[in-house]
Amino acid sequence: MATLSKGGLFEPTLTKDLINKVKGKSSLAVLSAQTPISFNGQKEFTFSMDKEIDIVAENGKKTAGGITLEPVTIVPIKFEYGARVSNEFMFASEEKQLDILKEFNEGFAKKVARGLDIAAFHGLNPRTGVASSVVGTNSFDSKVTQTVTYAKATPDDCLDTAISTVEDADREVTGIVINSAVRSDLSKMKATDGNPLYPEFRFGGKPATLGSQALDVNNTVSFGSETKDQAIVGDFANMFKWGYSKEIPLRVIEYGDPDNSGEDLQGHNQVYLRAEIFMGWGILDPESFTRVVKE
Template sequence: MADVLSKGTLFPEELIPDLINKTTGASALAQLSGQKPIPFNGLKEFTFSLDKEVDIVAENGAKSKGGATIAPRTIVPLKIEYGARISDEFVYASEEARMDYLTAFSEGFARKAAKGLDLMAFHGINPRTGVASSVIGNNHFDKAITNIVTIKSGDSPDDNIEAAIALIQNKELDVTGLIMAPEFRSALAKLKTSSGSKLYPELAWGNNPGTLNGLSVRTTPNLAHGASLDRGLVGDFANAFRWGYAKQIPVEVIRYGNPDNDTTLGDLKGHNQVYLRAEMYLGWGILDPNAFAFIKAGA
């Protein structure tokens, strides 16, 4: 893929409206959980629980101790960015043409940010490098979740899901959603009844029905990214996971310098280029790790 986009070689003289945006990316976590604005300096959420059951009190009887546990979870936004060089002919193009560029770029950035949310929150990695991020630290599912079902040879994926749900519900917690890797969704789609018909026909041909047996479901390759053994993640996405953004900076057009620190491409002005950059402060938090369970492939 080229490092510099040149309008003269990539586009016709008259730029057609509505550029076809081939950028891919989506977030299963964002689809299953609630987004809320996050202050620039972070957000502290408190998880609250009453530790015991209600108590019967006899007439004139003494009341016993109940108790409550309040635990804080801090969500601190981190900065993500994306930039690209284009020919400085962009600066002299018509306003309509410039808007087409900026719209396509900002939409592409939104898709990359959505995919990045999954990769960062699932695996704790920098999406660009694929390497564990010290900025994220332990604030990701792979590190936080201890409820794990390991897929064994001959296992039914249906049984794996039931076992994972049981790990959560045995702790009297709710399950609101299931995220699957494509290979796990495919295994589930192949299951058949005793009569030979498909057990889950709504999953046939790669379809994503949105719900399965009344449970919200999403399929994403982000869960099994790289060498990850993650194949399924069930849990209370509606109440035990939070995400949001603190500030979304509009696309910036940079005309001078070397904003991407590329020693080969060098100075923008010296190469008749400008730089488009978008940034966002994005944060998330796993409020209760016990409310989630992984289904993982064997090592």
């Protein structure tokens, strides 16, 4: 089986399954458009007409309208995950090996999904929780300067104000990401008759919409000890792009100390499974988003 060699790729079925799982567990993948990403990177352009349309009288003078064309370069970066398993894996039947790879695929998909959100929302290395020099300023926390201060008693008003902030900048909102604390605060709000104002959020409810907006509840929006974000609203459908390189390497390493743990694989009857994925993303227009932040 090709994927069990010392160097190989996920089988196409596992790759498709992996990306489908990522789409279901990453807020950014749920709310935004995936685009194919060249391994060497690519440019996405935002096009805008700078002025309103002009009315011209008969024999009247025409004036310049003007256009703005802004490129955003999306460069894929490497994310990896590895784990030690007993070297009995190497001697297991092909069916058993495939079962192990499917389980690894499941876990890797969850980590990739969280990793995409954490890096793109906050510019952090998901494993260390500190700012990544590889990501740099390519994150919502760095690029999105429009903010609304969160009020625990009126979370709906905060979200509505955030939406208005985007719309006042002549942009549109297509989605909202909130953390579980905001979800809980929404569930506790009462109508004038004492009934829950948003019953769909009670008992851990995670509806897919709020008002007319697509919604995702995910604590990745608040990941990190220094992060103040409670929610982000904006035009995820059009102004955020992400994608991945289709080749996803999987290696079964039999020798050495690939995770720098100080333990030799052969000395402990182990092999090491390592998967890597190259993902890139771009925030095409920061003014199309607003962050709802705690004080």
